[in-house]
Amino acid sequence: MIRSCLYMLSDAWRARKSEGQTSPNERILDRRRRTAKWVAEAVMPHERFVRAWLRRTRIPHEDVDEVIQDCYCRFAMLDEVRHIERPDAYFFTMARNLLGRRMKRAKIVPIEALSEIEVAGLIDETPSPERHVAARMEMSSLRAFVASLPERRRRIVEMRKFEELPQREIAQRLGLTESIVENELYQGMVAVQRAWRDYRSETERHSNEGRRA
Amino acid sequence: MTLSRAELDAQAWRWVVRMDAEDWTSAEEAELQIWLAADPKRLGALLEAEAMWMALDGADAVVESGEAPVPPPNSRGPWFSRRTMLAGGGAALAASFAGGLLLVRGREVYATGVGEIRRVPLADGSTAAINTASRIDIELADTRRSVRLEQGEAWFQVAKDSNRPFVVEAGRIRAQAVGTAFAVRRHNNGADILVTEGMVEAWAEGADGNRTRLTAGQRAFVADNAAITSAPAELASVDRTLAWRSGRVDFVNDPIAEAAAEFNRYNRRKLVILDPAIGKERFDGVFRTDDPGGFAVAVRDSLSVPIDLSRSEEIRIGKP
Numbered sequence: 001m002i003r004s005c006l007y008m009l010s011d012a013w014r015a016r017k018s019e020g021q022t023s024p025n026e027r028i029l030d031r032r033r034r035t036a037k038w039v040a041e042a043v044m045p046h047e048r049f050v051r052a053w054l055r056r057t058r059i060p061h062e063d064v065d066e067v068i069q070d071c072y073c074r075f076a077m078l079d080e081v082r083h084i085e086r087p088d089a090y091f092f093t094m095a096r097n098l099l100g101r102r103m104k105r106a107k108i109v110p111i112e113a114l115s116e117i118e119v120a121g122l123i124d125e126t127p128s129p130e131r132h133v134a135a136r137m138e139m140s141s142l143r144a145f146v147a148s149l150p151e152r153r154r155r156i157v158e159m160r161k162f163e164e165l166p167q168r169e170i171a172q173r174l175g176l177t178e179s180i181v182e183n184e185l186y187q188g189m190v191a192v193q194r195a196w197r198d199y200r201s202e203t204e205r206h207s208n209e210g211r212r213a
Numbered sequence: 214m215t216l217s218r219a220e221l222d223a224q225a226w227r228w229v230v231r232m233d234a235e236d237w238t239s240a241e242e243a244e245l246q247i248w249l250a251a252d253p254k255r256l257g258a259l260l261e262a263e264a265m266w267m268a269l270d271g272a273d274a275v276v277e278s279g280e281a282p283v284p285p286p287n288s289r290g291p292w293f294s295r296r297t298m299l300a301g302g303g304a305a306l307a308a309s310f311a312g313g314l315l316l317v318r319g320r321e322v323y324a325t326g327v328g329e330i331r332r333v334p335l336a337d338g339s340t341a342a343i344n345t346a347s348r349i350d351i352e353l354a355d356t357r358r359s360v361r362l363e364q365g366e367a368w369f370q371v372a373k374d375s376n377r378p379f380v381v382e383a384g385r386i387r388a389q390a391v392g393t394a395f396a397v398r399r400h401n402n403g404a405d406i407l408v409t410e411g412m413v414e415a416w417a418e419g420a421d422g423n424r425t426r427l428t429a430g431q432r433a434f435v436a437d438n439a440a441i442t443s444a445p446a447e448l449a450s451v452d453r454t455l456a457w458r459s460g461r462v463d464f465v466n467d468p469i470a471e472a473a474a475e476f477n478r479y480n481r482r483k484l485v486i487l488d489p490a491i492g493k494e495r496f497d498g499v500f501r502t503d504d505p506g507g508f509a510v511a512v513r514d515s516l517s518v519p520i521d522l523s524r525s526e527e528i529r530i531g532k533p
Binding site for chain 2: 025028029032033035036037039040041043044065069070071072073074075076077079080082083142143146157160161162164166167168178182185186189190192193194196
């Protein structure tokens with residue numbers, strides 16, 4: 001059997017594409033952005049509560065991180081997020097399932113960890129005002145981390161994120177090359193995320209000590 | 214290769230920032246896919262970074278619900294006509310109130326000729342892409358949105374509205390969705406249903422008990438006699454099957470006879486395969502639907518078979 005491999009993309013098709021037809025590439029990008037937007041708005045604010053619950057199961061700290069990490073992998077695989085009505089409950093359920101699997105693999109099944117009643121309570125509980133406020137405050141602390149970046153880096157992140165200028169325009173305004181702007185954004189965001197993770201583990205440590213006292 | 218958490222995060226940010234610059238190319242996308250494929254953790258790290266990137270500009274933003282399609286700047290034509298259509302609907306609505314009649318419904322019929330592909334925005338925010346030689350009749354009522362696929366094939370991106378299910382009727386076959394995207398192709402003895410997003414229920418009229426639920430990436434053939442044959446389809450193959458929406462046909466290891474039949478759906482100038490042995494050969498390629506000549510040339514060059522392009526009504530492949 002002869003198998004031939006051909007790829008024919010004519011100029012006419014490219015032209016049609018630029019007139020508003022979406023390419024598979026744009027669709028993938030679009031789907032990814034949709035999921036990320038949903039995670040930013042509806043999932044991430046609940047992460048601290050899911051973590052708090054995971055910590056109560058007394059699994060090692062690294063395992064908490066891994067379960068959370070696994071959850072994000074699952075979210076990334078979703079084709080569609082619009083049908084998820086309660087993202088917080090979804091997050092809890094997913095964390096619980098992943099934790100359950102992990103424990104089965106490790107052949108430990110602490111009763112406490114799999115208490116259905118406790119999880120059901122967490123999930124059914126509508127987000128209390130405090131919880132909501134706490135979630136928002138945590139998200140706004142992201143801005144504080146931006147503020148503590150070195151001067152040029154901070155300015156570039158702010159121009160991109162708060163003033164919504166495209167990278168190209170930032171480069172023009174500051175008389176920099178686009179790759180410098182890209183690199184500053186990269187360095188800046190890596191630092192913001194690191195500060196955020198440190199801050200979170202710090203507060204987690206405090207709350208653990210508080211509970212023990 | 215396993216990366217430390219810090220390395221993983223850093224690499225994810227490289228991608229996010231690159232994606233944020235303009236002109237994200239398909240080559241870059243392919244490169245990203247290779248990076249992602251190395252470790253499932255990367256997918257999660259990328260999402261976390263991307264979400265944090267978005268959370269920053271949304272520190273005070275309100276959660277938006279539902280996505281209103283934004284018209285691309287250079288596609289004024291269809292959008293302009295849609296606005297006109299809506300204005301017309303408004304007038305009709307006013308008239309019906311004046312007459313004391315509260316029956317608000319819009320009805321639209323769209324048909325495509327051979328080789329024509331149309332994208333139609335519907336008044337409820339949904340979109341229909343109508344393939345070659347097809348005809349659909351759309352009725353948007355208060356409790357139900359019905360589309361009759363009288364002939365051919367169409368793909369629907371359905372706007373979510375839980376009070377008004379979206380039902381496509383293809384002869385006796387029914388496919389129902391709330392907010393999702395799926396394609397229906399009508400055949401003589403039933404219909405093919407292919408789901409690209411969300412979930413769809415399909416059944417044959419009179420056999421409501423025998424319903425099948427299809428989720429994204431699944432396809433089913435529902436026969437008029439209510440028999441249902443379903444099969445999972447890979448996402449890549451879903452994209453290929455729906456390549457027509459961008460005016461392409463995409464073949465992967467398909468028999469040449471089937472590829473020719475596919476071209477013949479779109480063109481008056483038919484491909485005729487004179488030698489059945491050639492028809493059984495497998496073939497890969499992406500073509501414009503209106504380019505059967507290009508396809509014939511590709512077959513000639515790869516299989517070293519003669520073709521005859523001299524006739525206007527058909528293209529012959531193989532020895533006469």
